[in-house]
Amino acid sequence: MDRHIPVLLQESTEGLALKEGSVVFEGTVGLGGHSRVLCEKIGKSGLFIGTDADLESLKIAEERLKDLPCKKLFICDNFRNIDAVLKNAGAEKVDAILLDIGLSNRQLEVAPRGFSFMRDEPLLMTFRSSGDGLTAREIVNEWAEESIADIIYGYGEERYARRIARGIVEARNEKPIETSGQLAEIVKQSVPKRFGKINPATKTFQALRIAVNDELGALREGIAKGFEHLAPGGRMAVISFHSLEDRIVKEFFRQKKEEGIATLFAKKPIVPDNAEIKENPKSRSAKLRIIIKN
Numbered sequence: 360m361d362r363h364i365p366v367l368l369q370e371s372t373e374g375l376a377l378k379e380g381s382v383v384f385e386g387t388v389g390l391g392g393h394s395r396v397l398c399e400k401i402g403k404s405g406l407f408i409g410t411d412a413d414l415e416s417l418k419i420a421e422e423r424l425k426d427l428p429c430k431k432l433f434i435c436d437n438f439r440n441i442d443a444v445l446k447n448a449g450a451e452k453v454d455a456i457l458l459d460i461g462l463s464n465r466q467l468e469v470a471p472r473g474f475s476f477m478r479d480e481p482l483l484m485t486f487r488s489s490g491d492g493l494t495a496r497e498i499v500n501e502w503a504e505e506s507i508a509d510i511i512y513g514y515g516e517e518r519y520a521r522r523i524a525r526g527i528v529e530a531r532n533e534k535p536i537e538t539s540g541q542l543a544e545i546v547k548q549s550v551p552k553r554f555g556k557i558n559p560a561t562k563t564f565q566a567l568r569i570a571v572n573d574e575l576g577a578l579r580e581g582i583a584k585g586f587e588h589l590a591p592g593g594r595m596a597v598i599s600f601h602s603l604e605d606r607i608v609k610e611f612f613r614q615k616k617e618e619g620i621a622t623l624f625a626k627k628p629i630v631p632d633n634a635e636i637k638e639n640p641k642s643r644s645a646k647l648r649i650i651i652k653n
């Protein structure tokens with residue numbers, strides 16, 4: 360289903376303090392859930408510049424938002440290139456930036472790109488719908504065992520990383536690992552039997568996805584460049600979904616505050632309330648942080 364329930368929708372869009380005529384950059388348009396509210400807030404005289412690495416999602420969002428009157432630019436690009444995107448758009452400074460990182464439900468459940476261990480799909484894990492560049496297939500079939508283990512440990516915080524990497528290498532010596540289903544089974548066979556709700560492949564899949572898309576590198580670059588392009592009084596909101604990402608955002612925001620060039624919207628991250636978690640359990644790990652440029 361091409362549906363994605365936007366996370367912390369009210370908190371993030373209100374926290375950006377948009378006005379009629381504001382210029383807003385959204386790096387992760389996805390299916391346009393947040394974009395709709397942002398566009399409504401900036402009205403007819405506002406400018407919305409939205410990027411997503413996934414062209415298919417971006418096209419869906421563009422179609423869904425066509426009734427909104429603000430000026431809209433949809434650009435298929437990585438938000439880490441925000442400087443070039445804004446330059447091309449002729450908008451040096453923006454009033455607000457929103458990043459809702461990670462992947463959408465559509466990418467998890469509809470686009471056959473191997474993000475889910477619940478399905479048997481080609482092992483790509485790219486946000487890009489084009490299929491070029493690094494894929495998870497390349498990592499598991501071609502990288503050294505130690506490098507695979509380092510990724511699974513570093514980005515997945517998986518305690519059985521070395522065993523899983525060994526299992527992957529043994530399996531690929533038999534035949535190439537082509538699908539998400541095959542990989543999920545290899546992980547399951549490599550770790551001690553666990554009880555509980557979490558699938559044993561969860562952390563490995565998360566780690567590969569982060570590596571394939573260089574998610575942490577993109578986040579670091581995107582927020583640093585984004586902050587430079589904020590107008591005085593401008594705000595940047597970032598919604599992240601795991602501790603590695605949140606740590607990067609928290610640290611960067613703290614640094615800007617210490618330099619005396621920014622104010623934090625709130626000391627603690629804003630998290631979904633019980634009602635939101637009940638309606639959308641996937642929101643449970645979300646953390647929102649907002650910074651205001653002085």
Ligand SMILES: C[S@@+](CC[C@H](N)C(=O)[O-])C[C@H]1O[C@@H](n2cnc3c(N)ncnc32)[C@H](O)[C@@H]1O
Nearest residue numbers: 365387389390391392393411412437438486577
């Ligand atoms: C959680 S979804 C966004 C959902 C959106 N807020 C909505 O309500 O529909 C994250 C989106 O960000 C995109 N994305 C993640 N990292 C990206 C990056 N570095 N550059 C561009 N797009 C990225 C993904 O392709 C995905 O579509």
